[in-house]
Amino acid sequence: MKTTSEVITGRGELLRGTLDTGKMMLYSSDVATGFTVRSSNSMRILGVAPEGTTEEWQRILFNEDLPYVENAVRSLTPAEPTFEVEYRIRHPLSGQVFWILDRGEAEFDPAGKMVRIRGAIVEISRRVRAETEMRETTRFQSIAFEAARMGAWHFDVWTGRLTCSEELLALLEMKREEFGGTAEAFDRVVHPDDIEAWRAALNASPDRGRTVDKEFRAILPRSGMRWFLCRAETQYRPDGAVIDCYGIIIDITERKSAEDAAARLAVIVMSSDDAIISSNRNNIITSWNHGAERILGYLADEIIGQHISRIVPNDIWPAENEKLEQVGHGVPIPAYESRRQHRDGRKLEMSVSISPIRNNAGTVVGASTIALDLTDSLREAEIRRESETRLRQALAAAKAGAFDYNFTTQESRWSPEMFALHGLNPDKDAPSFDTIMAQISPEHELRVRTELSSALAQGRQFVLDFPITRRDGTEIWMAITGDIQKDAMGVATHARGISQDISERKEWDRRQALLLRELSHRVKNSMAVIQSVTRQTLRSTSDPKAFAEAFEGRIQSLATSHSLLTEVDWKGVRLTDLIKLQAGAMADNFDKRFTLEGQEVLLPAETATQLGLVLHELGTNATKYGSLSVQKGKVILAWKTSHGKLRLTWRERGGPPLHEPPSRQGFGTALINSSAISVNRRFDPAGLTCRLSLAI
Amino acid sequence: MMNGARILVVEDEPLIAMELSQIIEDQGGVVAAVRSRHEALEIAMTNVFDAAILDVRLPDGTVFDVATHLQAGGVPFMFCTADSENPQLVSAWPGVTVVSKPHNSNIILSSLQKLLTTHT
Incomplete structure (x- = not known):
């Protein structure tokens, strides 16, 4: 049997053990005096003595929490005497902060005045910490959800009830009161084409996978069209039945447009x-x-x-x-x-x-x-080259080369033809004006240099022509035609042009000059002949009338021969034509008066003129003094050719009898004597016989 | 007065040759007239002349080798030509008198006189 004290002690031990295990401290405070009695574990648990004052407790209580605690105590009434407050205290010895739960009851006197407070204090730091952590987690989660534009939902498969987080409602720009707690509530905002996808995401079924992603569009009142991803997680019981379905919704509009942009970019790249x-x-x-x-x-x-x-x-x-x-x-x-x-x-x-x-x-x-x-641009380059080739061909056909002198760099560029014209090698010889001047004939150098510098000074076109001797010794005439290009300021930048081989033109010019000289020579020669005819005629006659007659006849004779020669292009005159036109010019009836015996002969030009003049003189004399001066007189002309010689006999018959040769040597005689025609004249009473011999 | 001076006339145009001969003979000269380069060379080699009048262009070529031959033999000569612009004439025979056709007889005679007096 245990004694009462043993029982009390035993109960005390039990209580002490319970208090220690639960870290619980009991207390009782007298409101009027503030005297407080605490359980004996008070020092161990909270660092306060088992006997103390209310003030002493208030000292270790956190200042920030004191008003809250006082307020809680003050608000106690006889009807509501219990309280339960959580507050922090600082351990007076270790300085450690504890969260405590103070739960108690106030005792009132009949007048309603609070006289005593009794209660228990439990240390709850760990719980508070966990709660704080929980709160923090929730808060962070919310922040994260918001930042990620993410909302959470839960779908109760059995009741068909949909619950969702504030963030989800905010994402879909929906007020809580508009949300009725069913999936249909979202039909208002989900894009009509995507409602099925959205429903499918929620609609958990035993045969689908754990996680299902569905994308859908929503037309929101403020933001317009947005893309969302709905990710649903389904939990199954081991037997395959659905327990639960929950998930999140994420705004993926940015990602979508980035994807679109990337997709567009990819299309551009690919195509x-x-x-x-x-x-x-x-x-x-x-x-x-x-x-x-x-x-x-x-x-x-x-x-x-x-x-x-x-x-x-x-x-x-x-x-x-x-x-x-x-x-x-x-x-x-x-x-x-x-x-x-x-x-x-x-x-x-x-x-x-x-x-x-x-x-x-x-x-x-x-x-x-x-x-x-670069094939296309190469093609363009090819076209450029082609046109360049054509230009080259044109230049080559014109025997021309092109040059380009840059005043700024003082460099010359020559086309290959230009080098070829000068007989130079594009790889070895430097293109420059001095290169040309090295080939120029010395007598032209000064003129060309002067002409060029004056053209450059005046900035005008220039044409220089001059002969050059090429390296291989060949000589050609060059003509350089150029122009001066100027910039916007009028400063000469380039001299460009072409250089041509004008040797042919120069040769033609030379021939032309030769022809002109020849013409001049002939005209002057003819004049000299006329001059001689004049003087000779003057020698034989002093009578103006006789002079005029003889002179005209002789000029006429020269002109006739000239005409005959011109007709046959100076190739040769028929002897019969010459006789008819020269000797028979004055005869009234040539065919009756003249008898011609001989084969036709072609006479060369000089011979024709001379023989023509001789025949003219013979005819004139015959008409004046010989056989042709009487009605029945005749001239018999007979000729033969042998060994390159023409022997021709002029025989007059039927004329007046001749007694002696004419006393004065007339023009005809003199002419005959001085020409290459050897003449043998014989006078007999029957008439004149004249034998002529000339080379043909 | 030429007093028997022997003059060679090389002229292919008979009328001009005749006229030149006459004016020289009128002055007392003795004329040998030929019509070609070939004849001229031949006669110049076989005869002695005191002076010569040479036409430049002849049927068988120019008269220049005749001139060279005469020069070598110390025979003074002059050209009488309608081709007075012939560049060879101007460049190769400096100092040689050139009378241009159509010619003035007085100039022919005075030039000829000059040739004769200079060389005697």
Whole structure:
């Protein structure tokens, strides 16, 4: 049997153990005096003595929490005497802060005055901490949700009830009161085409996967159309029945538009006419667009994964590799002209630019190569070359070369034809005005230099012509035609023009001059002949009337021979024509008066003129004094040719008898004597016989 | 007065040759007239002349080798030509009298006189 004291002690022990285990302290305070009695564990648990005052307790109580505690105590009434407050105290010895739960009851006297407070204090720091953490977590979650434009929902499969977070409602710009707690509530904002997708996301079913993502559009009152992702997680019981379905909604509009932009960019890249190729840091091709397929011949499937050197001609790979290394260091390579190798081995001229590709962290992870097919621009260059060729051909046909002198750089550029004209080698000889001056004939140099400097000074067109002697000794005449180009300020910038071989023209000019000289020579010669005829005629007659008659006849004779010669282009005159026109000019009836015996002979030009004049004189004399001066007189002309000589006999018959040769030597005689015609004249009473012999 | 001076006339135009001969003979000269380069060379080699009048252009070429031959033999000569602009004439025979056709007889005679007196 236990004694009462033992029982009391036993109960005390039990209480003490309970208090210690629960870290609970009991207390009782007298409101009037403030005297407080605490359980014996008070010192251990909270660092306060078992006996003390209310003031002493208030000292360790957190100042910030004191008003709250006092307020709680003050508000106690006999009807509501219990209280429960949580506040912080600072351990008087260790300075440690504890959260405590103070739960108690006030005792009132019959007058309603509070006389005593009794209660228990439990240390709740750990719980408070957990709660705070929980709150913090919730708060952070909310912030995170908001920042991520994310909201949470829960769908009770059994009741069909949908609950959602504030963030979700905010995301869908919906007030809580508008939200009735069912999936249909969202039909108002979800894009009509996407309602099914949205419902499907919520509609958990046993045969679908744990996580389901669905994208849908919503038309929001303020933001307009937004894209959302609904991610649903379904929890299943082991037997496959659905327990629960919950998930989140994320605003993915930005990502979507970024995706759209990326997609558009990808389309642009893929459809580009230019080859766009990406490669990684190991120079392995990672992408290959249609342009690359078209230009370089490889399909994306066969080239992706290959080393990029596959499309670079071997001879330039070292240089290209160096460029790729530069790009690897983040240095972009601006467009440069290079070559790439087609699948069929052809080398293509391309404009290539290479840029580094960086990841989000900014690290270079590869290179993007953009290669423009230069074939088109090459084609243009070809057309330019063609027209240049045509110009060249034109210049060559004109035996012309082109030159361009730049006043600023003082450099001359010559076309290949210009070099050829001067017999120079474009690879060895420097094109310059001095080069030309080295070939010029010395007597022309000063004139050409003077003409050129005056043209340059006046800034006008110039034409210089002069003969040059080329290196191989050939001589040609050059004509340089040029003009001065000026800039906007009027300063001469270029002298451009062509240089031509005018040797042919010069030769023609020379012939023309020769012809003119020849003409001049002949005219002057004819005048000299007329002069001689005049003087000779004057010698034989002093009578003006006789002079005029004889002179006119002789001039007439010369003119006749001249006409005959002109008719046959100075090739030869028929003897019979000459006789008829010269000797028979004055006969009234040539055919009756003249008898011609001999074969036709063609007389050369000089002989014709002389013989013509001789025949004229013979005819004139016969008409005046000989056989033709009487009615029945005749002239018999007989000729033969042998050994290049013409022997011709002039025999007059039926004329007046001749008694002696004429006393004075007339013109005809003198002429006959001085010409190449050897003459043998014989006078007999029957008439004159004259034998002529001349070379033909 | 030429007093029997022997004059060679080389002239292919008979009328002019005749006229030149006459004016020289009128002055007492003795004329040998030929009509070609070939004849002129032949006669110059076989005869001695005191002076010569040479036409430049002859049927068988120019008279220049005749002139060279005469010069070598110390025979003074003059040209009488309608081709007085012949560049060879001007450049190759400096100091040689050139009478241009149509000619003035007095100039022919005075020039001839000058040739004769200078060389005697």
